[in-house]
Amino acid sequence: METPLIVTDFLEQARTYYGDEEAVIGVDGDRFTYDELGERVDRFSAALQERGIEKGDRVAVLDPNTHYHLEAAYGAMQIGAVFTPLNYRLTPDDYEYILSDAGVDAIYADYEHAEKVEAIRDDVPTETFITNDADVVDGEWEDFETVLEDAGTAFDQPEMDEDEIITINYTSGTTGDPKGVCRTHRTETIHSYLMTIYHEITDDDVYLWTLPMFHVNGWGHIYAVTGMGATHVCTRGVNADDVVDSITSEDVSILCAAPAVLNQLIDYYEAHDEPEMSGDNQVRVTTAGSAPPEATIRAVEDEFDWYLKHLYGATETGPLITISDAKRLIDDENRFEIKKRQGMGVLGTDVRVVDEDGDDVPHDDQTLGEVVVRGNQVMDHYWNKPEETEEAFNDRLEGYYHMGDLATVDENGMIALRDRKKDIIISGGENISSIELEDTLFDHDAVADVAVIPAPSDEWGETPKAFVVPANGDPNDPPVSADELTAFSREQLASYKVVRRIEYVKELPKTATGKTQKYELRQQEWEDEDRMIGEG
Template identity: 70%
Template sequence: MHKPLLTTDFLDRARTHYGDQEAVVATTGERFTYGELGERVDLLSAALEERGIEKGDRVAVLDPNTHYHLEAAYAIMQLGAIHTPLNYRLVPDDFEYILNDAGVKAIIADHEHAEKIDPVRKSVPTELYISNDASATEGDWEDFEELLDSSDGDYDRPEMTEDEVITINYTSGTTGDPKGVCRTHRAETLHAYLISIHQEIRDDDVYLWTLPMFHVNGWGHIYAITGMGAKHVCTRGIDAEWILKTVRDEGVSYLCAAPTVLNMLIERYEETGEDTTGSNPVRAATAGAAPPEATIRAIEDDFGWYLKHVYGATETGPLITTSDARRLLPEGAERFSIKKRQGIGYLGTEIRVVDEDGEDVPRDNGTIGEIVVRGNQVMDGYWEKPEETEEAFSDRIEGYYHTGDLAVIDEHGMISIQDRKKDIIISGGENISSIELEDTLFEHPAVADAAVIPAPSEKWGETPKAFLVPANGDPDEPGTSAEEITEFTREHLAGYKVVHEIEFVEELPTTATGKIQKFELRQKEWNEEDRMVGEG
């Protein structure tokens, strides 16, 4: 039997079986059951349809992790329109590009971020502007709640097929203009099934939204949490004190957080020693960068949480691997060295590490190659960018998405990223992993955060340079010295990997999902060079 896989099935299931169960804890203080959530979604679908939104139209959502975002996403998809979430940390020029690139017909924006849209209204094709608080929004915006109040909830759900695009997610754009990643009903559904299995999502879970919903639809959690009938706890931002309090007060059992967020929580815990759990045991998923072993130790040993390290990209759904392979983990503290690896492929996901000729590298945990992937959760392609799509699937080996991440693979098929393809440091002919250097620097007690990039060197072509955020927060008086840091790396690393160039900074540039934007750091270092690679 063939039944189409549709993203609308997730809310339909929750309404059918969990209609009287609490679905959402809103940032406004309101609480909604799945029945109430579904009614609000229907009202919004009808209001959008009345204003001309049809199947295939792109509708953008610019919103932090509120109930409005959840409602907007499902209301859009019920009409067969294409949910296009936007990164709220972008600037007006970015929004102008995306709204034009996707041909967005309508936008639903949070009142705190709508001001970034007004400057570009005359230069984009968008016709309908909705705010969750029009009275607090400059310009001409319709009010979200007033739309619901005036709607009868009666809309026509069109016939949909699983191979139709239902969401466009824009990449971070750290190396150029963002690209729209096209995802179908089928890809979104199968990815949600996979995270439900590998992240062990249950109907009694209480999920805290510390991960941006706009990021590949919150790693698919807008579907999986909903479809399983679990509870969403919404947020407007990241605050360590608030997160730990909410974990306790709401009995949070599951959350996702980049390593930078985990480190914020650890700092808070070290200051206060407060309880880190409520009525439920907590598991956390992290991605975006390989967490240092010290971070994993603190989360598991001090917090008592269970940490899952996962990996992927916007183009891959995103999640394609997990380090949560318990039969492969050694006992005791040795498990941390394995848990920081990106791990093994999700069910139905083929992960390979290949050389320049597209041949698999040996499973020797030492030979570096590029990660390529095939799976049902991988994108169909980039929005109206056929050449970029072709390149992404055919660079080294035909038919696999090429991640651009360089990794080694061990005897179990467990991968460990060594660097981005463009970020690998080649100094005097030797390949140096910036991740290995960062992991070492994290172990120094005076270092709170670190990023290592290749810097130009007359002698070596390239040499590692470290940008360090001091633990005391003061780059002028960091509590250590560049000489001490250099000596620390000399004690822990091979001689050719020692970091001689060090700059203390107040913060590192990051994307909204916590990924350090090394591209910005490289641009700064290579500004006077005619290209951003060395000739060592």
């Protein structure tokens, strides 16, 4: 028998079997059962339909990890609208591009972030604006609670097909404008199944939202945690004091954390005389992308007494395509070596590392190739970008999504990232375009030439570093200070993209045709590191 895979089934499953159980612990102390959460979702669905939102319309959600995000997401998807989560760290110009590109019809925005949407309101097609505290937001915004109170619970749920687009997740624009990653009911459902399996999520789990919900739908946790009937513990960003307090007071059992967050927690642990780092539940933590240094993994597992898993993927791939949690291959001697690798392909996923001819590289852990992947959790296409979609799936090997990362493969088939095919910087789990940063710095009159590369960072894994040729040609006496250039970039960019490391040079290494040889700069910057991708 074949039945369609529809994402709203996750909430329906929880309402059916866990209606009286605690679903959500809000940042303000509010607690909702799955029945109560479901009613609020129904009311938001009805309210959207009253405002003319139909199946296929785009509904954006700009919110930190609060219960409003869950309610708005499921409320939109229940009526077949396309849930479009937004990175709350972006600038008004970024939102203008995304809201216009996606043709967003309605937006819910948290009160702390609504002003950035208000600033470009007249330049986007969006007509419905809702926030969770209209009294503190300038402009004509409807209040979320009032909207729910005025709406009933009845709405018309359309027929939905598993191959229809239900979410658009925008990338961070590492090679120009952000790209809208289109995900279907089927891809979202299957990647959530994989999350449930490899994160070992069960109905008695208590999940702490340290990972942004906008981040490829929180790696699938808005679905997996809900569908299993587990408990969501919401946050308003990551603060080490609050994270530890939530873990101990709410008996958190699972969370996700970028290496930067793990380092924050280690600093907290050392500064507070080794406090308790768990409640009544054993804690599991997942990190992703560039592996944390061995010292970080050791502290998390040996000092915190947590169990760490390391996974790898991208917005386009669900994200989960590999994981290093191979218990039968791990012993005390190789534990950290294996946990630092991106690992082996997960169920139903064909992960390969291929050379420029599309042939698999030998499993010698030495030969570099590009990571490519094929699987049911991989995106359908980029929104309104057919050429980019074609290239992404057919560059070296036809029919595989090309990750843009270079890796080696060991004798067990486990991959390890070694370098990046394109000049992207992954800082604290966020993708940053070196091209965007270079263009920004070039706008300063005192900059004659510039190249930006990822530099190693104990806190963020990687951080942008700019090599600047000053306009007067004298790196020892440039016409603008490094601090002034940092301040200049802060005025133009989202906070996490700001260039804080600047080195003045007389010239940049160039090819015969005048192209900057960033590889030389990366080699220079990472010569004391094991790898050139912030793995330490």
